Amino acid sequence: MPRSRRRRCVFRHLIPLRALVITPITHSHPRHPLQEIKLSAADAAAGKTVRLKAAKFTAVHTITVYVENESGEAVGVQSIALGVKATEGGADVSKIKKVECVPLLSYYCCGRCSGMDTSRRTPTQPTHRRRHEH
Amino acid sequence: MATEDVVTSVWATNLNSGANVRAALGLGGAIAGRVSARSDVGNSFILFADYRSAVTLTTLTVKAPDADLAPTRIKLFVNRRDFGFDDAEEPAAEVRI
Numbered sequence: 001m002p003r004s005r006r007r008r009c010v011f012r013h014l015i016p017l018r019a020l021v022i023t024p025i026t027h028s029h030p031r032h033p034l035q036e037i038k039l040s041a042a043d044a045a046a047g048k049t050v051r052l053k054a055a056k057f058t059a060v061h062t063i064t065v066y067v068e069n070e071s072g073e074a075v076g077v078q079s080i081a082l083g084v085k086a087t088e089g090g091a092d093v094s095k096i097k098k099v100e101c102v103p104l105l106s107y108y109c110c111g112r113c114s115g116m117d118t119s120r121r122t123p124t125q126p127t128h129r130r131r132h133e134h
Numbered sequence: 135m136a137t138e139d140v141v142t143s144v145w146a147t148n149l150n151s152g153a154n155v156r157a158a159l160g161l162g163g164a165i166a167g168r169v170s171a172r173s174d175v176g177n178s179f180i181l182f183a184d185y186r187s188a189v190t191l192t193t194l195t196v197k198a199p200d201a202d203l204a205p206t207r208i209k210l211f212v213n214r215r216d217f218g219f220d221d222a223e224e225p226a227a228e229v230r231i
Contacts, residue, residue, distance in 0.1 A: 033209035033210055033211050033222070034210050034211065034212055035209070035210045036207065036208070036209045036210075037194065037207070037208040037209075037210075038206065038207055039196060039204070039205060039206050039207070039208065040206070041198075041201045041202070041204040041206060042201060042204075043196075043204075044196045044197075044198035044201075044204035044205055044206075045198055045199060045200070045201040045204050047195065047196065047197045048195070048196050049193055049194070049195040049196075050193065050194045050195075050196075051192065051193055052191050052192055052193060052194060052210070054190060054191075054192060056212075057190055057191035057192070057210075057212060058188075058190045059188040059190075059213075060185060060188060060189050060190065060191055060212045060213065061184065061185055061187075061188055061212075061213050062182065062183070062184050062185070062212065062213050062214060062215060063182070063183050063185075063191065063210065063211075063212055064180060064181070064182050064210070064211040064212070064214050064217050065159075065180065065181040065182075065183075065208060065209075065210060066178065066180050066208065066209040066210075066211070066222040067173075067178060067179055067180070067181065067205045067207075067208055068177055068178040068205060068206065068207045068208075068209075068222075069173075069177045069178070069203065069204070069205055069206055069207075070177070070206045070207055071177070071206070072177050073177055073202065073203070074172055074173045074176075074177060074203060075172070075173045075177055075178060075179065075203055075204075075205050076169040076171060076172030076173065076198065076200060076203035076204075077158060077169065077170065077171055077172075077196065077197065077198045077203075077204075077205060078157075078158075078164050078165075078166070078167070078168060078169060078170050078197040078198060078199050079157060079158055079159070079160040079164045079170060079195075079196075079197050080158060080159060080160060080181065080194065080195070080196050080197075080208070081159065081160020081161075081194070081195045081197075082159070082160065082183070082191050082193070082194055083191065083192040083193035083194070083195070084140055084185070084189045084190070084191060084192070085189065085190050085192060086187070086189060086190070087187075087188040087189055087190045
C-alpha cells in the first residue's frame with residue numbers, strides 16, 4: 001500500500017475490539033460502476049445475457065444494480081439474474097503479518113479532516129459534503 | 135453454485151409497493167411474462183444483494199417482457215453499502231451489446 005494512503009485508527013478512549021472486518025479493495029474508483037450495460041428495449045424484452053468482466057467481479061460481498069429506462073418512462077423487469085461462482089484463490093489470512101485500518105472515507109477527505117490525503121481529495125462533490133459532516 | 139444458497143439478503147430502492155425483490159434478482163418466484171419489479175417514481179430503481187461469502191459474478195441476464203418498461207441502461211457496483219441515486223450518475227466506460 002502506498003505510504004500516502006496509510007492511516008492509523010485512533011480511539012478517544014480505550015475500547016474493546018470485538019471484530020475485525022477486512023474488506024477487499026475494489027478495482028475502480030469507488031464512485032464509478034465496474035460495468036455499464038446498454039440494452040435495446042427489444043434485447044431486454046427478448047431476454048439478454050451479458051458476460052461480465054470476471055476479473056473485476058471477484059471478491060464480491062454486495063452487488064448493487066442500478067436500472068434505468070433512458071426514455072424517461074417507468075422501468076420494470078421480470079428479473080435481472082446474476083450468475084455466481086465461488087471466488088477462487090482468496091487471500092490466505094494466516095499469512096497476514098500486519099493489518100492497518102483504512103477509514104472508509106479516506107478518498108473523500110475534504111481538507112478539514114485530520115489525516116487528509118490531499119492527493120485524492122474531492123472537496124467539491126455535493127454527495128460527499130452531505131455524507132461527511134463536520 | 136446455486137445463487138439462492140449464497141445470497142443472504144436483498145433490498146431495493148424506488149420499487150412499486152407490490153414488487154417482488156427476490157424475483158427481480160432472479161432468486162425464484164418470478165412468473166414468466168410478468169413484471170416482478172417496477173419503478174415507483176421516475177425511470178430508475180436500484181437493487182442490492184448481499185452474499186454469504188465472497189463470490190465471482192460471471193453473467194447478468196435481463197428479462198423484461200414489456201418492451202415499453204424495459205431498461206436500456208444497467209450499471210453494476212460492488213461492495214458498496216452506502217449507495218444512492220446520486221452515486222449512480224457517475225460516468226463510466228460503456229459496454230454496448
